[in-house]
Amino acid sequence: MYTLRGIPKWWFDHFQDLFARAKEGKLEGWRMPQRVDDFTSGLINIIETQGIQSFKETWDTLESRVRTAQWPLIALYLLRNSPAKAPEFLLTTHYEPYPPFGMLDRALTRNALLTCMDPERWPVITVPQRGVRMYVKSAGLKNAYKAFEIMRERESQVSAHTILGFMNVFINACDVDRALECLRMIPVINSPRLTMDSEGVLRHCCKLLLLDRVVDEDGSRNFKILPQILELGVKPCLEMMNIVLSNAFATGDSHLGMDMLKYMEDQGMVFSSYTYMTLLKDAVARTDVDRVESLLREINSRNDFRNNKFIASKVFHAHFVFNVKHYNTEISPSATFVDMLDFYSRYYDLTPLRDLKIIPNDYNNMEIDQDLQPSAPVLFIMLATYLRCSRNPERTLQVYREFCQRVAERHPLIAPLVQYPQIFNEFILSFRYPHSDLSDCVQIVEDMIHPSTESFVIDDELIEPAKPNIYTWTTLMSVFVAHGDPEAVRSVRETMEKNGVDFNIVTWNTIINSAVRTDDVPATALAMKEMDRDGFTPDAYTLKALRLVKEPELLQAAIQKLDEEAKKLLWEEQEALDREDDELLDKGLKRLAISAKT
Structure with a gap:
């Protein structure tokens, strides 16, 4: 099959989408390709109702061209709905024209794992730990839980590394109790190669702390997960404290955050880029200009941070908040954009901006220190800066069309932005200026409700086009307010209420x-x-x-x-x-009186 054209891209996209959803436990949202027709459904129905032998009899009668068209669709269906039948399907169809090796490899691996490594058949005493870890990593959330329960009920022998494999699955599922249960098993196993202060355990503790939150207990505020980790003898490292610091500031209580920062200083910890990014994030959120400037002085004094792309991204965001989002009336919009573009070009590749037609193709900055690919937040900030500084609805529409075109082309940097409603909200917001065609503004919301592209995968990441969120509707409403159209405002409100959107x-x-x-x-x-x-x-x-x-x-x-x-x-x-109660009481008394007379 496909000897000249190669494996169809649509099949790879749908398979990667299916695989990504299976790992995340989100199979319900996966859809078969639109290529499925009644003939495909008929072949699938034969497998499901009459068995693989009846299907083989039908398959053998089909022309090579038809088999080539139908094989990928049936394979995807079985992987999603009847994985146990997929191996039989692969064997039944294994003759010329043969399916490509790349398709067989992807279809066979997961099915072989689920079919041949069922935990029900695992030995009790000497379970091969490598096989368990492979199964837990690839079998999906539901099957991993099943394997854990079986091993716990049988009191099977398990290594510390395998327990960390289970712990990782539970953390990904946000199951804190099970993850802590796994962590408590580590000192019991007493492995000399994996102690409570080993890198592997600390790394999993860091990941678990990302789920931590502050709770009020007995009149005091404390973290929920951190104390339980410390009770097990885990000594906090810089990476752990960075996450604790981030969690503390995330509560909105800056005093709690500063207490954690003081603890880190008292322990002699040398702040990392992650520490400074957390501190910058807090200062920007509180619009504390003095604190931001103080942190920037500290950062500039560290040579190891000079070309750090993560800090550059956070500083870039601070410039956006203070100079664009909270508009400085002393600086013209064009000057603001030029300043942001100058900062951007010190670190990042200008190509994505050219692809969006934000800057001309011949624009270049000769003093480029680095040429990094911009992250999604950086690219969003630059796009939002342009839209807010341009104040030209026609240019907004042109850039929006370029954006949609790059999404359709699966541009590796621009296309992933389609999953963020904030991008669309910025386009919508740009129509608040006079002389805007509000029908174009409404069309952007329509595009979000009915996206022209299905979900797709880029670099193993599942990308789903964003749907309107509360801020999308509110931004649209604010545009109509700016244009003095109360009827349109009421219409948006009615649409929100009709769709159950909470204000x-x-x-x-x-x-x-x-x-x-x-x-x-x-x-x-x-x-x-x-x-x-x-x-x-x-x-x-x-x-x-x-x-x-x-x-x-x-x-x-x-x-x-x-x-x-x-x-x-x-x-x-x-x-x-x-009155209703009185009437009911009167009727009841009358019935009692009649009953007494009879």
């Missing part, structure tokens, strides 16, 4: 802002009451919108009126319930 504080602030801008006092009052009903309290952005109310006393009166109407409605409902 957040940003959504409510946008709705309130729309009502205020159109001097719709009743709508403003109603939105505030609904926001309160949803459990949100007014924030700085709510108050900023309310300061635009021309007649605050009318708004106050409208809110009081709504409160009175709500009280009246509750009173009427209670009255109706009381």
